[in-house]
Amino acid sequence: MISRRSWLAGTAALGLTAVAGCGQEEPSARDAVPESPTGPPEGSLEWAIAGPWRSASDRARDADRHPMETLRFFGLQPTMTIVDFWPGSGWYTEILAPYLAEGEGQYIAAGFQTGPLTDPAQSQLMAAFEQRFTTDKRLYGEIVLSAFGPTSGPVAEAGTADMVLFMRYIHAWMAAGIAEKAFADAFAALKPGGILGVEQHRLGPEQDQDPAAASGYVQEAFVKQLAAEAGFAFVAASEINANPDDDTDHPFGVETLAPLRLTAPRGEPADPEFDRTEYDAIGESDRMTLKFRKPE
Secondary structure, three states: OOHHHHHHHHHHHHHHHHHHHHOOOOOHHHHHOOOOOOOOOOOOOHHHHHHOOOHHHHOHHHHHHOOOHHHHHHOOOOOOOEEEOOOOOOOOOOHHHHHHHHHHEEEEEEEOOOOOOOOHHHHHHHHHHHHHHHOOHHOOOOOEEEEEEEOOOOOOOOEEEEEEEOOOOOOHHOOOOOHHHHHHHHHHHHHHHEEEEEEEEEEOOOOOOOOOOOOOOHHHHHHHHHHHHHOOOEEEOOOOOOHHHOOOOOOOOOHHHHOOOOOOOOOOOOOOOOOOOHHHHHHHOEEEEEEEEOOO
């Protein structure tokens, strides 16, 4: 079984890989955005998703990640206060922050909890995130940096958030033994009636759930149970991010698939003889997309 430390290091390594692929932006990336009378209206979600400040590699993943459909399913509005748990390298940040900045909303990034004992990869990722997203206020607005981890405090002032997002990290929190804390911290941050949006690699109901979720896959029923225990009411599920080609049976867990595409166990050298054909044909993982509400 993969250790908790390995899984947490893996999440940071994935984020660092994405950061490396983003390239260097100009100090004011928005200044490079051309005027387009036929493009989406400035400030719209379509505008943010089409934004040329997004790297080509990130935009290429839209076909698998469905940001427009996912965020609309959750009910995103431009004036909301959003708390994004563990935004990684900022795949969703580069969409949400400009959108909320234009709509006078607020984006709160609850990143890795850092400290003397933090994995260096996590510290490096958080430093890269801060450098990228807090130095261009004209594009990204005034991003608030928060933290979530084993001993972290509130991710936001209690009862102030309109929406909390858990985007594909519940397995890592299970590995670290902090999944219950994540749901509790989200519940505390939300206003009554606020929304918790979840996207997570999905394990089939007929498969055994590893308490540490070492494969990266989690049963939908287990996620609903965690949410209910924290006080959330289930609202709806969507198959926006479903992938029926993913049977979840991969030699290196979900990270065998894109975007990480492992060819050897994490921490070992890549295997040039590993045949990726069937895994690349799958694309990204099969994922549940769930919407919960904090009761009024």
